[in-house]
Amino acid sequence: MKKPNGNEIIQLFESWAPKKLACMENDPIGLAIGTLNKEVTRVLVTLDVNEEVADEAIEKGCQLIIAHHPPIFRKLSNLRTDTPSGKLYEKLLKNDIAVYAAHTNLDVAEGGVNDLLADALELENREILEKTYSENVMKLAVFVPDDHADELRYVLAKAGAGKIGNYDSCSYSTDGKGRFRPLEGANPYIGDVGEIEVTDEEKIEVVFPASMKNRILKAMLNAHPYEEPAYDLYTLAQETNEYGIGRIGTLKEPMSLRQFAEYVKERLNVPMVRIVGNPDEEISKVAVLGGDGNKYIHIAKRAGADVLVTGDMYYHTAQDAQAIGLNIVDPGHHVEKVMIKGVKEKMTDLCQGKFDVEFIESEVNTEPFIFI
Known part of the structure; x- marks a missing residue:
């Protein structure tokens, strides 16, 4: 099985908790320290990053730390290694350990911090x-000859169009007549250059989240038999993919x-x-x-x-x-420490069968308060 680089691991992570879900202004999420452009075989998952956590990552041979709380929360005015934070950054850089922070995007994500807490309380x-993110729904209306309609419906559904609630492969079709005249230089699927052509067509309509637009259009264009497919694309008022x-x-x-x-x-x-x-x-x-x-x-x-x-x-x-x-x-x-086990299990599952990488739960207690 392939040993991944850091970018491949984070691409999988962000398929679960994408940055767009962050709900705090200027939330410093993402790569905070080091580089992801390297082979990664061990990842330490932690709530916070302090010097003890850095030592743990070194001892356990980790090349990457995934943390919930960003280690650099405000912009740095200097990088002095005679300060506690500067000493921490120096240690991480010297040992080539990258730190990636997933803060409010991990709070909001399905299966993230707040779902893990709700799970623990068995709600x-x-x-x-509170809803913090949603996407507009788009509709594609594409005109296709009758003999290719079923195939195109299948391709659009496979690409993710037509999913509504607990249903998929949803579409609506209208029969009609398509008219066109191929001009010089055209290579028509139906008809002859210079002649008006009338053919039986279906208008297929499907909906999908706006973020899927490029994927849906690419699938449609690749599967459509016409050299120049005719289609309409609308942004609808309704929303989907609600997060909060x-x-x-x-x-x-x-x-x-x-x-x-x-x-x-x-x-x-x-x-x-x-x-x-x-x-x-x-x-x-x-x-x-x-x-x-x-x-x-x-x-x-x-x-x-x-x-x-x-x-x-x-x-x-x-x-x-x-x-x-x-x-x-x-x-x-x-209590946000629930993310340590949760992220380890989720990322292990996402990497299963794809990458040879181990996710390790930090054993360092970063709770600053002592209760007497």
Whole structure:
């Protein structure tokens, strides 16, 4: 099996969590340190990158680190190796270890951080808490002779057109007459140069996400028998491929806020949580958002959540949540560590049968807080 280079690994990763899903302005995602243009046989997956993680990558022979939190969050004004961050960057560069960061794009991606947290809490009937990304739907209407209509429908479906909800190969056809006159220099599939030709044709209509436009057009042009196919392309008002930040769902069985807080501690493997609200209030509908979710209290309340599980809750935001009747369970920011196992499993699956590469879970605890 082929040993990949870093670019090939990241291409697969971004097929799952593309950069376009990032929902924070100027989120510093992507390659942060080093180069991807090299052979990679071992990848370390971590929440944060500090010097201990760098030492772990060196010890385990990793050429690439995939991290959730970007190691360079703000623009550098200098690169001094006598500072803690500069010393870290120097160590990574000297040992030819690249660092790739997937931050809010990994939060938003299906199966990413927020889905992993929702999985851990076993939330049912799950939905996106707030939509942050969607694509317009496009429609292709192409005119093809009757004897090639079935073949063209098949090719378009294989390329991904005509997928609507839980259905694929969706299309609509209209019978009609095509008229044209081949001019000098033409090599017509039907008809003669200089003569008006009338032929039985079908108009095939299919829809697809706007991001697939080039692939769909290429498939259509390659399969169409005409030298110059006639087709129309429209952008529709409807949207598809909706993604968003946070998740909201229901517990298998209602419980009190006090019981739910203990449940969160157990399921997310944290020593303590902070709560806002009446410990005896019944909890059924749960919103969860990894990291800092302070600005989502009103969104969670409007979505009907009984409680919001999120980290880094500010004092005054907690008071605001209390005032609007939204309970809070704050297990800390570090619960995003669920991405370590999640990314390892997803990338191992994506590379299966394609690349000879190992993904390794970081064993370094990067939680800065000690609970006494």
